[in-house]
Amino acid sequence: MRSASFLRIARLVLPAVVLSACAPKSWVVLMPNEDGSTGRIIVTGETGQAEVAEAGVAASLDSPTPETFKVTPYRIEQTFGGALEAEPMAPAVFTLYFEVGGARLTAESEALLPAVLAEAASRDAADISIVGHTDTTGDPADNQALGLLRASFVRDALLAAGLRLDRISTESHGEGNLLVATPDDTPEAYNRRVEVVVR
Amino acid sequence: MTLLNRIACLLWICAAGLMATNASAQDDPIGYVKTHAGAAFVVSAGQSLEAVPGLALRQGDVLRTGDDGRLGLTLLDNTVMSIGPNAEMVIDEYLFEPGKEQLGLGVSLLRGTMQFISGVIAKLRPEAVKVKTSTGTIGVRGTRFLVNAGN
Known part of the structure; x- marks a missing residue:
């Protein structure tokens, strides 16, 4: 009897306390991107889904249907301090373009090579990806090979400029990773590029 | 083009072809450890290695931290992840070959906390990226988001 009336009072007077006592142990919180934009996450539990599109809003991961709730910056820092402190530097992307009809870099792109070297030298245990891209003109398999040709030229140019690093990967995305979305068989100068990523 | 030049050119194309094959080999790194503190380990093919910056990561690797540990890594598609103390995370799946339309990233956070900053795979094919805990999927x-897998 006594506990029943306590429960009734609790339901009436202390909903906030009851709610926080049931706070999830597992949850995910959306954060703003480095550029200030915010993406979305879709959280799926056993029986339902929730979508979060606002920074600072969390969703429970241990209820059958995820429930959303707001999280204070203080709680984020308390919970995730270690993971946030371990965040590596953001990868630096350099985009190099080619003279038409060849594998020769444009003068502007050639002038970027020292900046790539400086970026690599400034990082602890840097690794570099050199990825060649093409536009959608022609056969995808040919473009795969052309992308690799371009990437290899950039690698050689970086080595000639003095790059000393073991962790270099040279690869091609062919026409599979366009900078400017186009239909098939479309010439597009901005898609004929090599991206050098220093991490 | 002289004959010698042609032969050199052919050899060069062969070498480029070999590199392309190597780039997709199972054993190639999918990323690297970048930051660490305290007790932080990578269990790779049954071997536990100290997670020092520059350590190569492969699909299937398990990342673990102790009471005072933390660890940060980058993957080749520019996904950036880090885990806090007492965490365990598995890289279940990693496929990054946009030229062959092969894309996939699956990560499980078994305990502890993590930060996830999405990269090129999420940009090219968002539905191919999944972060799981024992009870839910993101x-x-x-x-960019933070996950707490409390037990």
Whole structure:
């Protein structure tokens, strides 16, 4: 009897306390991107889904249907301090373009090579990806090979400029990773590029 | 073009072809450890290695931290992840060959906390990226988020 009336009072007077006592142990919180934009996450539990599109809003991961709730910056820092402190530097992307009809870099792109070297030298245990891209003109398999040709030229140019690093990967995305979305068989100068990523 | 030049050119193309094959080999790194503190380990093919910056990562690797540990890594598609103390995370799946339309990233956070900053795979094919805990799954639409897998 006594506990029943306590429960009734609790339901009436202390909903906030009851709610926080049931706070999830597992949850995910959306954060703003480095550029200030915010993406979305879709959280799926056993029986339902929730979508979060606002920074600072969390969703429970241990209820059958995820429930959303707001999280204070203080709680984020308390919970995730270690993971946030371990965040590596953001990868630096350099985009190099080619003279038409060849594998020769444009003068502007050639002038970027020292900046790539400086970026690599400034990082602890840097690794570099050199990825060649093409536009959608022609056969995808040919473009795969052309992308690799371009990437290899950039690698050689970086080595000639003095790059000393073991962790270099040279690869091609062919026409599979366009900078400017186009239909098939479309010439597009901005898609004929090599991206050098220093991490 | 002289005959010698032609032969050199052919050899060069062969070498480029070999590199292309190597780039997709199972054993190639999918990323690297970048930051660490305290007790932080990578269990790779049954071997436990100290997670020092520059350590190569492969699909299937398990990342673990102790009471005072933390660890940060980058993957080749520019996904950036880090875990806090007492965490365990598995890289279940990693496929990054946009030229062959092969894309996939699956990560499980078994305990502890993590930060996830999405990369090129999430940009090219968002539905191919999944972050799981024992009770829920997070689908990624180009973004940054924090996960707490409390037990």
